[in-house]
Amino acid sequence: MRHEIEPTEHGPLGEAMAAAVSKCVHCGFCLPACPTYQELGQETDSPRGRIMLMKEVLEGQLPVAQAAPHLDACLGCVACQPACPSEVPYGDLLSSYRATKGAQQPRRLGSRVKRFLSAATLPFPGRFRIAAWSGRLVKPLASVMPSSLAVMLQLLPDRLPAKVKLKSRYPAIGKQRGKVALLTGCAQSVLAPDINVATIDVLTRNGVEVVIPSGQGCCGALSWHVGDHAAAKKFAQANLQAFPSDVDAIVTNAAGCGSGMHEYPLILKGTGSESTAVQFADRVCDVTVYLDQLGELTGFPDSSRSRASVKVAYHDACHLSNAQRVNQPPRSLLAQVPGVQLAEIIGGQFCCGSAGTYNIDQPKIAGSLGRQKAEQVIRTDAQVVAMGNIGCMTQIEQHLNKAGSAIKVQHTMQVIRDAYLD
Ligand code: SF4
Ligand code: SF4
Numbered sequence: 082m083r084h085e086i087e088p089t090e091h092g093p094l095g096e097a098m099a100a101a102v103s104k105c106v107h108c109g110f111c112l113p114a115c116p117t118y119q120e121l122g123q124e125t126d127s128p129r130g131r132i133m134l135m136k137e138v139l140e141g142q143l144p145v146a147q148a149a150p151h152l153d154a155c156l157g158c159v160a161c162q163p164a165c166p167s168e169v170p171y172g173d174l175l176s177s178y179r180a181t182k183g184a185q186q187p188r189r190l191g192s193r194v195k196r197f198l199s200a201a202t203l204p205f206p207g208r209f210r211i212a213a214w215s216g217r218l219v220k221p222l223a224s225v226m227p228s229s230l231a232v233m234l235q236l237l238p239d240r241l242p243a244k245v246k247l248k249s250r251y252p253a254i255g256k257q258r259g260k261v262a263l264l265t266g267c268a269q270s271v272l273a274p275d276i277n278v279a280t281i282d283v284l285t286r287n288g289v290e291v292v293i294p295s296g297q298g299c300c301g302a303l304s305w306h307v308g309d310h311a312a313a314k315k316f317a318q319a320n321l322q323a324f325p326s327d328v329d330a331i332v333t334n335a336a337g338c339g340s341g342m343h344e345y346p347l348i349l350k351g352t353g354s355e356s357t358a359v360q361f362a363d364r365v366c367d368v369t370v371y372l373d374q375l376g377e378l379t380g381f382p383d384s385s386r387s388r389a390s391v392k393v394a395y396h397d398a399c400h401l402s403n404a405q406r407v408n409q410p411p412r413s414l415l416a417q418v419p420g421v422q423l424a425e426i427i428g429g430q431f432c433c434g435s436a437g438t439y440n441i442d443q444p445k446i447a448g449s450l451g452r453q454k455a456e457q458v459i460r461t462d463a464q465v466v467a468m469g470n471i472g473c474m475t476q477i478e479q480h481l482n483k484a485g486s487a488i489k490v491q492h493t494m495q496v497i498r499d500a501y502l503d
Contacts, residue, residue, distance in 0.1 A: 082107055082132070086139040093351030094177035101174035102136045104167050105129065111171075114164035116432050117154050120446055125151045128161035128171055135178045145185045152178070153186075154446060156439050157306050158399035158432035163406070172404060173347055176305055183308025192442065195233065199438045200309060203268050204299030204316065210244070210271045213237055232444045236475060238272065245274035251281050251291040258288035258375055262328045263368075264320075264342070266335050267299045269471040276471065279498035280334045280368055286380045286501055287372060296323035300333070302341025305348055306437050314352070317345045321357055331361070332368045334494055336401035336470035337437060339367045343405065367401060369469060369493060373410035378417045378497065385503045388420030393496060394463035394488075395423060396454070396477065398470035399432050411469055411493045418500045424461040428453070435476035447476070455480035458488060465489045467496045 082105045088095035111128040112118050118127035125134060134151055137143035152175070159172040188196070202212040216237045247265060261284065265277050281291050301316030320342070324331050333339035342365040345358035372378070393415055401407045415421055434440055434450030454477055458466045466481075466488055468474060478490040491499075 082136065084136050084140060086136065091139060091181050094181055094347070097170075097173050097347060097350070098135070098139060098177045098181070101170050101177075102132060102139070104169045105132045106167050107133075108166065110166055111161035111164045111169075114160045114430065116156060116158065116160065116434075116450055117446060119431075120449060121154065123151075126154055128165075128169075131155055132169070132171070132174065135174060138182060139178070145182050146187050149186045154443060156399070156432050156434070156436040156446075158436055159403040160399060160430055160432065162403055173344075176308075176344065177347065179308030180305065180310035180313070186308075195438075195441055196307060198233065199441060200304065200307070200312065203303055203438070204301075204312075206267050206270050209268055210241070213241055213271060217241070233441055236440065236479065238475075241271065242274055245270075245278060247277060247281075247293045249293055249295060251285050251293075253288045253290045254285045255380070256288050257290060259329045259371075260290040260292070260327070261330050261332045261371060262292045262294055262324050264297060264300060264331065264333045264335075264338055265293060266333075266338055266471070269335050272475065273471055273492070276334055276492045276494060279492065279494040280332075282498045282501065283372070283378075283494050284332075284368070287375060287378060289371075289375070292325065292328065294323045294325060298323070300338040300341040301348065302337050302344075303437055305341060305344060310348070313341075313348050317342075317348045317358065318354060321345070321354055321361055324361070328364075330371050331365045332371050333365065334368045334469065334492065335472075336367070336398035336405070336407075337472060339365060340400035340404040367405060367407050367410070367469060369410040369414055370405075370407055373413055378414060381419055381500055382503065385419040385500045388500065388503050390420050390422055391465060392422045392424050392461070392463040393465045393467050394426050394458055394461040395429075395493075396426060396433070396458070396466055396468040396473060397429050398468050398473045399436065401469050402430070407469075411467070415467060415493060415496060418497055419503075420500065421496065424463050426454075426457050426461055426466075428457050433473050433476050433480075435470075435472035437472065440472075440476055451476050451480040452484075455484050455486065459484060459486050463488060465491055465496060467491050467493045469493050 305313035434447035440447035
């Protein structure tokens with residue numbers, strides 16, 4: 082698409098945004114893939130429409146405020162990317178746009194409060210734990226609270242699991258086949274610490290030594306995807322320092338975090354750390370990708386051969402499937418688990434509505450997508466729905482509960498680990 086964006090006017094991310102806009106040929110192949118276009122039915126809420134809006138703002142033809150509602154309604158699910166024959170890097174464009182123009186966007190008080198609370202608590206496990214405990218106490222009053230706070234309270238679980246303190250190193254069991262450093266995540270480590278426990282268990286049983294770098298922090302994805310570039314840079318810089326170089330890979334077990342860490346070269350563009358960030362991002366991979374490349378899963382006990390058959394529906398988290406193009410490895414690993422019978426979810430390519438803090442910022446669209454996803458999961462007739470992202474787990478569990486379904490929501494690593502324990 083022809084444009085008159087002057088990249089140098091928009092800081093270090095200007096070039097990436099101009100290049101992405103140039104690639105779009107306005108063909109519209111992305112429209113059927115876009116959940117918000119399906120929900121809202123307007124060109125301005127489609128990928129093509131949003132690219133046009135961003136182009137016009139960056140050219141100085143359109144006020145930021147006019148484009149804002151449509152860009153805020155974008156999930157950032159990047160389902161438009163695999164659908165695009167011109168390979169427009171929509172995710173890079175959207176994140177860069179939000180980082181560059183987000184601060185100029187006018188926001189209501191309720192939205193500012195939600196954003197402040199999310200930014201001040203979610204990336205910090207200690208603070209998030211205190212906030213989650215306090216929130217649970219006032220959760221019964223959610224219905225009489227301002228809607229901005231009620232939405233956040235409703236997402237809190239009724240019970241918080243006990244804190245799990247991880248060691249700095251877990252040796253491989255049996256013959257060593259590899260060594261990785263694990264990103265333990267922030268909100269995930271509070272809401273579902275068992276995911277890290279299961280991940281370490283599966284890796285070590287497959288001959289992989291796991292190190293947990295002590296200086297690691299939030300991956301920065303939550304900040305980056307809502308346009309807080311300064312915070313995202315800080316988190317990225319800290320992780321570049323914290324993770325060691327003497328490992329085969331830096332593994333993640335949350336799709337959003339893995340995707341965010343792959344974006345470090347863009348987040349740190351124009352800084353002295355850009356080339357380090359490129360090398361770092363090359364070493365990041367989802368735990369399922371690492372295990373799949375290692376070979377077949379090993380060490381299931383003989384007793385697991387007689388496990389009762391369990392139907393497991395696999396949910397593709399957008400930031401694993403669309404952003405990192407990881408589709409086959411989790412399915413291939415689950416298919417090796419004794420007793421597991423894999424099921425596909427109809428419309429599986431559509432986002433569940435979680436999308437980072439989207440279900441806090443845009444509860445109406447998120448609720449609709451969550452309901453539809455829960456309905457499709459129920460239609461599979463599975464006993465378990467597995468996935469690789471804590472945000473999707475929270476969202477899907479909430480909507481399955483609302484629908485009265487007893488389908489168990491598990492992380493892919495938990496499904497595999499359970500077969501080792503049988
Ligand atoms: S499919 Fe790609 S090139 Fe076509 S309109 Fe969508 S983003 Fe642009
Ligand atoms: S990121 Fe998702 S919601 Fe946003 S335009 Fe692309 S497909 Fe639509």
